[in-house]
Amino acid sequence: MADIFDFRSLGLGDLAQGDLFAEPEKPQVKRAAPEIKEVVQLGEKDVLFDKSYTCPVCGEDFKNKTVRTGKNRLLRIERDLRQVYTPVDQVKYDVVACPHCGYAALGRFFDSPTRMQIEGVRTQICINYRPQKWGEEYYTYEDAKLRFQLALANAKAKMAKSSEKAYICLKLAWIMRGERDVLDKEAPDYEEAKRENEQIELAFLKNAFEGFVLARQKEGYPMCGMDEPTTDYLLAALAFEVGDYQTASKMVSTVLLSHSASSHIKDKTRDLKEEIVAAVKAMAK
Ligand SMILES: [Zn+2]
Numbered sequence: 001m002a003d004i005f006d007f008r009s010l011g012l013g014d015l016a017q018g019d020l021f022a023e024p025e026k027p028q029v030k031r032a033a034p035e036i037k038e039v040v041q042l043g044e045k046d047v048l049f050d051k052s053y054t055c056p057v058c059g060e061d062f063k064n065k066t067v068r069t070g071k072n073r074l075l076r077i078e079r080d081l082r083q084v085y086t087p088v089d090q091v092k093y094d095v096v097a098c099p100h101c102g103y104a105a106l107g108r109f110f111d112s113p114t115r116m117q118i119e120g121v122r123t124q125i126c127i128n129y130r131p132q133k134w135g136e137e138y139y140t141y142e143d144a145k146l147r148f149q150l151a152l153a154n155a156k157a158k159m160a161k162s163s164e165k166a167y168i169c170l171k172l173a174w175i176m177r178g179e180r181d182v183l184d185k186e187a188p189d190y191e192e193a194k195r196e197n198e199q200i201e202l203a204f205l206k207n208a209f210e211g212f213v214l215a216r217q218k219e220g221y222p223m224c225g226m227d228e229p230t231t232d233y234l235l236a237a238l239a240f241e242v243g244d245y246q247t248a249s250k251m252v253s254t255v256l257l258s259h260s261a262s263s264h265i266k267d268k269t270r271d272l273k274e275e276i277v278a279a280v281k282a283m284a285k
Pocket residue numbers: 055056057058059060098099100101102103
């Protein structure tokens with residue numbers, strides 16, 4: 001059982017040293033047991049296509065699985081803004097990874113590393129990188145977790161902003177949640193696997209929360225594509241998820257008083273406020 005910041009299976013053991021955000025504590029949690037069977041989503045490969053990229057670090061061309069827009073339907077948006085699609089969990093395909101050198105990032109950050117960041121990736125990732133094999137037809141959740149871990153290791157190596165690292169952690173939490181939905185409920189170790197999955201999700205949510213708190217102090221907007229009220233709403237939701245109701249209430253008030261928040265975000269914030277009040281009441285009982 002390895003912890004979530006153990007990059008050794010990718011040949012990147014040294015990166016496990018030092019905190020992700022250099023400040024808060026990092027959780028030591030186990031990774032889901034590899035023998036867990038996923039219920040394969042039928043038709044997943046039909047919704048995907050191979051998208052071509054040129055790696056900004058090594059210059060090689062390669063292809064990554066990508067979700068075909070229009071073939072995947074949005075089912076709902078969850079409290080922490082996770083978008084749930086059917087038939088394919090789109091988040092699994094959010095990391096672009098170069099199979100030649102190991103450079104990987106969330107799609108929105110892939111093309112734009114600075115010269116300094118490329119240097120960091122070359123010296124800390126490329127020279128140690130052990131080539132991985134990802135799914136030929138589609139990515140399993142195990143594939144997705146490794147690809148996100150690689151993106152996180154790259155973010156560390158290139159000293160990415162806190163928001164980028166926090167966003168990777170948030171999406172890793174969503175990956176855990178997505179995986180939980182497809183765990184084989186008939187398997188004898190289902191309950192244990194589910195519990196472990198929930199613990200790992202919470203650890204990633206905590207890291208995402210801490211990272212976005214730091215990002216809010218230091219960075220401007222848009223942050224990972226989000227405006228200020230949306231980021232503040234997300235912080236409130238993450239604070240709620242990790243049980244920090246005081247911060248959650250504070251951020252809810254900030255959003256509700258904001259002149260620039262859209263009515264959609266204000267509606268979501270009011271719903272969250274009710275959930276916080278109910279949770280605090282339940283705690284007092
Ligand atoms: Zn490359």
